[in-house]
Amino acid sequence: MFVVARILIGCVFVVSGFEKIISPYQNFLYVVQGYEFFLRPLEELIARFFPWGELILGVFMILGFWLEIILKILLAVVSSFIVILAQALLRKLDLTECGCFGNLLSFPLHITILFDAGLWILLMILIVVKQKTSIFGLDQHFSKKI
Amino acid sequence: MKLSKTSATILIILGCFFIGFLAKFVAEHSASLIKIDANLARTKGNPGAPVRVTEFVDFQCKACLKGVLVLRDYFKKYPQKMYLEVKYFPLSNIHWHAIKSAVYAECAARQNKFWPYHDLLFENQHVWDRLINPDQMFKELAQKANLNLSALDTCVQDESIKKFVLDEKSQGQAMKIVSTPTYFINGKIAVGFKELTAELGKLLPGGAQNQKP
Numbered sequence: 102m103f104v105v106a107r108i109l110i111g112c113v114f115v116v117s118g119f120e121k122i123i124s125p126y127q128n129f130l131y132v133v134q135g136y137e138f139f140l141r142p143l144e145e146l147i148a149r150f151f152p153w154g155e156l157i158l159g160v161f162m163i164l165g166f167w168l169e170i171i172l173k174i175l176l177a178v179v180s181s182f183i184v185i186l187a188q189a190l191l192r193k194l195d196l197t198e199c200g201c202f203g204n205l206l207s208f209p210l211h212i213t214i215l216f217d218a219g220l221w222i223l224l225m226i227l228i229v230v231k232q233k234t235s236i237f238g239l240d241q242h243f244s245k246k247i
Numbered sequence: 248m249k250l251s252k253t254s255a256t257i258l259i260i261l262g263c264f265f266i267g268f269l270a271k272f273v274a275e276h277s278a279s280l281i282k283i284d285a286n287l288a289r290t291k292g293n294p295g296a297p298v299r300v301t302e303f304v305d306f307q308c309k310a311c312l313k314g315v316l317v318l319r320d321y322f323k324k325y326p327q328k329m330y331l332e333v334k335y336f337p338l339s340n341i342h343w344h345a346i347k348s349a350v351y352a353e354c355a356a357r358q359n360k361f362w363p364y365h366d367l368l369f370e371n372q373h374v375w376d377r378l379i380n381p382d383q384m385f386k387e388l389a390q391k392a393n394l395n396l397s398a399l400d401t402c403v404q405d406e407s408i409k410k411f412v413l414d415e416k417s418q419g420q421a422m423k424i425v426s427t428p429t430y431f432i433n434g435k436i437a438v439g440f441k442e443l444t445a446e447l448g449k450l451l452p453g454g455a456q457n458q459k460p
Contacts (some may be wrong), residue, residue, distance in 0.1 A: 119270065122272070123273075125436045128429075130439075131442070132426075134442075155262055156263050160263055166259065167256065184360040219307040
């Protein structure tokens with residue numbers, strides 16, 4: 102069950118990153134700007150490089166590789182999503198969709214924050230039961246070799 | 248061959264970049280094959296201008312209104328250096344009247360009154376945006392723009408106009424457009440009025456001052 106959860110979370114990040122990568126980065130830049138949370142140069146950097154980060158983190162998660170670090174990074178990423186979404190909701194920003202999956206899927210902000218909260222809880226559980234999470238992962242393969 | 252953990256890490260990261268860049272290249276290549284046809288009724292400015300802007304617009308979108316104001320300021324300041332073409336991109340999933348307003352605008356374009364009607368639609372966006380049925384308001388605006396109302400009625404009923412608008416949206420989607428306003432400024436994509444201002448500012452320094460609706 103934990104392995105399935107690990108792979109599913111990985112897939113979410115891979116799909117999300119991949120969809121943004123194949124679109125012009127300006128589309129994601131527009132989404133980032135809509136949250137009015139970052140300074141202009143940072144918005145540009147996030148729009149250009151964050152989708153690659155999502156893809157790489159997702160692939161590592163699916164493969165169960167460097168799991169201890171990846172789970173913590175993902176937890177930090179999802180926490181930041183929650184903060185950014187919460188400030189947008191509190192400030193009543195004119196955002197009809199989250200823009201989190203590019204053109205593929207889009208949800209209203211309040212649905213997305215619930216989804217992210219669920220993801221955060223799931224990641225916490227996976228961190229706690231790390232041994233079970235890493236079954237069928239590359240980490241196990243490399244630790245056996247040693 | 249035994250692979251160390253570090254080598255495997257590097258290989259996986261490189262694999263991600265390879266697949267990502269390959270997919271990006273294929274997507275961009277297929278998008279660049281799409282030709283944007285000029286519809287003269289929806290163009291303005293100097294056809295030989297150094298700054299050519301194609302705007303994908305949704306008349307019900309508030310950010311589009313801000314973009315229109317930015318472009319208006321640039322046209323005032325640089326009338327000979329700007330050329331603008333408008334394409335329809337109604338976001339009907341979030342804007343109830345997006346398709347209908349585009350249909351009315353296209354009907355105005357077919358009477359060579361696109362620009363006055365375009366301006367009236369945006370100036371009154373805050374009013375018709377809230378209406379359940381904006382037809383009456385759209386007709387009043389058409390009257391203000393001196394459109395032939397009976398021809399407009401016939402045109403609006405014509406299903407082929409709606410299809411034309413939706414085809415233009417499909418063209419935009421094939422170019423990876425997802426939101427409005429999206430601009431192509433001398434072929435470079437810019438999404439949102441902030442990016443429009445930034446890109447135009449690079450090409451024509453000191454342009455728009457008024458960015459507030």
